[in-house]
Amino acid sequence: MIDGAWLVLRAAGLVLSMQAIGAALFIARVARQLDRSMAMVRTGGQRAALAALAVLAAQLLIGPVELAGEAAALVDRFEVRLFLTTSAAASLLTRFAGAACVVAGLRTGARAPYPLAVAGSILMIGSFTLTGHTVAQPLRLPLASLLLVHVTVVGFWFGALRPLRQVVALECTAVASAVLTTFSALAVWLVPVIALAGAAIAVLLLPDVGGLLRPYGLLLLTKIALFALLMGLAALNRLRLSPALAAGSGTAPESLRRSIAVEWGLICVVLAVTAVMSGDFSPAPAQHSRQSAASAASARA
Amino acid sequence: MRLLPGLVCVLVASAGAALAHAHLEKTTPADGSVITAAPPNLVLEFSERAQLAALWIAADGGSRRKLTPWPQQAEQRIVVALPNLAPGSYLVSWRVVGADGHVVPGQIRFTLTR
Numbered sequence: 323m324i325d326g327a328w329l330v331l332r333a334a335g336l337v338l339s340m341q342a343i344g345a346a347l348f349i350a351r352v353a354r355q356l357d358r359s360m361a362m363v364r365t366g367g368q369r370a371a372l373a374a375l376a377v378l379a380a381q382l383l384i385g386p387v388e389l390a391g392e393a394a395a396l397v398d399r400f401e402v403r404l405f406l407t408t409s410a411a412a413s414l415l416t417r418f419a420g421a422a423c424v425v426a427g428l429r430t431g432a433r434a435p436y437p438l439a440v441a442g443s444i445l446m447i448g449s450f451t452l453t454g455h456t457v458a459q460p461l462r463l464p465l466a467s468l469l470l471v472h473v474t475v476v477g478f479w480f481g482a483l484r485p486l487r488q489v490v491a492l493e494c495t496a497v498a499s500a501v502l503t504t505f506s507a508l509a510v511w512l513v514p515v516i517a518l519a520g521a522a523i524a525v526l527l528l529p530d531v532g533g534l535l536r537p538y539g540l541l542l543l544t545k546i547a548l549f550a551l552l553m554g555l556a557a558l559n560r561l562r563l564s565p566a567l568a569a570g571s572g573t574a575p576e577s578l579r580r581s582i583a584v585e586w587g588l589i590c591v592v593l594a595v596t597a598v599m600s601g602d603f604s605p606a607p608a609q610h611s612r613q614s615a616a617s618a619a620s621a622r623a
Numbered sequence: 624m625r626l627l628p629g630l631v632c633v634l635v636a637s638a639g640a641a642l643a644h645a646h647l648e649k650t651t652p653a654d655g656s657v658i659t660a661a662p663p664n665l666v667l668e669f670s671e672r673a674q675l676a677a678l679w680i681a682a683d684g685g686s687r688r689k690l691t692p693w694p695q696q697a698e699q700r701i702v703v704a705l706p707n708l709a710p711g712s713y714l715v716s717w718r719v720v721g722a723d724g725h726v727v728p729g730q731i732r733f734t735l736t737r
Contacts, residue, residue, distance in 0.1 A: 389726055390677040391718045404676060410724030453724035458671075601725065606646065 325602075328388040331381050333597035337590055338374035339417055343446050343473075344481010345370050346424045346439040351508070352489075353434035355501050359492035363485040364428050367439070370481070371424035374446075378418045385411060409453035416452060420445030447473045454600055461526055468526075472519040475512045480593070483586040487579050490567070498575070499568040506560050513556065517549065527605040541599040548592045555585045645673035645721035647729050654731035661708045661735055665690070665715060672697040673719040676726065680705070683712040690715075697722075710737045 345367030356363060386401040387393055389408070395401035405411050423442025432438070450473050451457075456465035482505055489501045524542055533539045559581050566574035651666040652658055667675075674697040681687035693703045701719075716730035 389718065389720060391726075391728065392677070395677075401676065404674065404720075408674075408720055408724050409722060410720075413724065455723055458721060458723040604646075604725075 324387055324391060324393075328381075328384065329597065329601060331377060331384065332601050333594045335374065335377040335381055335414075335417075336593050336597050338370060338377055339421065339446055340473075340477045340480045340593060341484065342367065342371035342374045342421055342424050342481065343443040343477035344479065344483075345485055346428065346436065346443040346481070347474075347478045348482035348485050348505075349428065350435040350440045352501050352504055353436065355497065355504065356489065357493060357497055359485075359489045362488050362492065364430075366484055366488060367481075368425055368428040370484075371421045371428070371442070374421045375418060375425065378414055378421060382411065382414050382418065385414070409457055413449045413453035416449035417446050420447075420449060443477070447477060455527055455605055456523070459527065465523060465526055468519045468523050471515060472523065475516050475519070476589075479509065479513060479516070480586070480589045483582050483589070487582045487586075490575050490579050490582070495567065495570055499564070502564045502567065502578075506564060509556065509560075513553070520545075520549075524605075529606060533605060536603075538599055538603040538605045541595055541603065545592055545595050545599070548588055548595070552585060552588050552592075555581060555588070559585070645669045645671040645719060645727065647727075650731050652731070652733040655733070657734045657736060659736055661737075662705055665703045665705050667701040667703075667717065667719075667729075669699055669701070669719070669721075671721065672699050673701070673721050673727075674698075675701055675703075675717060676720050677716075677718040678703060679716050681714045681716075682709075683714075687714070687716070708735050710735050 345363075349364060349367050353360065383396075385408075386395040386398065386405040389395060389405050390398065390401045420442045423445060424439045425442075426432075427436050427439025427442055447470060451466040451469050456462060456469050459465055486502070486505060490498050493501070528534065528539060528542075534543060559578060563574055563578040563581055567578055646669060647667065648670055649666075649668040651664070652662050665678075665680075675693045678690040678693055679687040680690050690703055690705070694701055712732060712734045714730060714732050716728070718726050718728045720726050
């Protein structure tokens, strides 16, 4: 029950954090191109960061309970103090501070390129290197660098999708096409980096090829399959729907918005898989993972 | 904006040497063991240093109770004194947290005969 609730919070926190990170970066990049959608796009980014703040606060509150495995830990000074010394708490607190900067940086009256919001999103990105599997490795520095690149690009891609939908819905064809062109020009170079950085992290974390057949590896393969599907959707958007929008096709805006929504939903699934993979399973052999430890224990019980 | 690359560098540089993923290697009493003398201590040995966050013992059919005190810092070999145990089957369960921030639960069973 406690572990299940924690997992849901982790997944929600990851999705909302990525949304806030990407929205801030996207807005900073295209703010000067936006017209009618600017206020709504900025408000959307701010709301994502506010929602991330709420979930991160819940994680910080429930952290001691997850640590001790019982609700009484909520008011247990030792458990609260212990939780605050963990790398998980350091990461959550850093991400919380970053999300607060994004909220403040996207406030009404703030000006492009929104340096405080960008700094906040960088802080949020950096928070992912403070805990997790990459921390507990001898090759921590290269792993942290790869993770920074991976999270930055995934965040930008994912966080840009909702604002892009708003842009397609609210802006005139010329502005919407210009923003889509800007995004596509970046995405063409950045999105392959996701695969390269992710593959490099997997190579460094997995002890052997056989690791791909253990739960952590199988979830990784699931992510790769979903990523391939996303590539197909992204290609459809870039090669068919965006040119149709630029050509003034009447159905293109709706088709594009629908396709972007599906892309966003698929990335949510990828992030949820990531939350399970990084939280409950270890790249090390199966008997070392939390899930297998728990299931082996319950099998014996 | 010029500060941003510096911020990234600080975050990367803050990543120093760390402990590896902690997993259980050995316990005393061993899991599933049948022992004839009450063990004075419970010993949990991990691959790397781990911080104990919770530790309970329960006799078969009984409610669990906390085992205290335990080490206040992360250790690779955690030793906790056991109370005087009557003959019977016991379930010991725990939760530890490693350097990666992940909580790892575990449990063992042993039977004391006399």
